[in-house]
Amino acid sequence: MNYWLFKSEPTTYGIDHLKKDGVTAWSGVRNYQARNFMRDDAKIGDLVLYYHSNTKIPGIVGLAKVISEPKPDLTQFDPTSDYFDPMATKANLRWQCVDLEYVETFKKIYSLEEIKENNKLKNLRILQKGNRLSITPVSKDEFCAIIKASREASS
DNA sequence: GCCAACGTTGGC
């Protein structure tokens, strides 16, 4: 079982959107490294920390779960989509994604500021210089530390 | 809105 951190902009598709939809295909990723994590490493049942970026208080706002095998990201074939990729064909896929299911919203955001202050999280990928990947693996220890800290913060 | 860091593109 693996643990992940998925970034999303709350104005584009925040955790409230996921809560409302229940399940969503994590389409629109157009970075090969991030895609490879979904295509090659994500497994059904993996837990996902849901991170809001590009917002007033960036941080982890909740939890989601991987509930599908990798599958074609359909937006690559849709000429009306922002994520349309003219180079992609059904026979020669460029982009794959997985389905995410909503699990929970934290009572209180676990902010980037707090993440930085947590000594157990100093190796977290998103804290490393210049890391802009929208999907990054998280170790079990880091995952547990974040869950624990977010529980304490909200009690 | 600024800007550092990174990824991608395309000419050569």
Added chain:
DNA sequence: GCCAACGTTGGC
């Protein structure tokens, strides 16, 4: 295959 130019990300 190099690398300059450009676009994007995302914290501040």
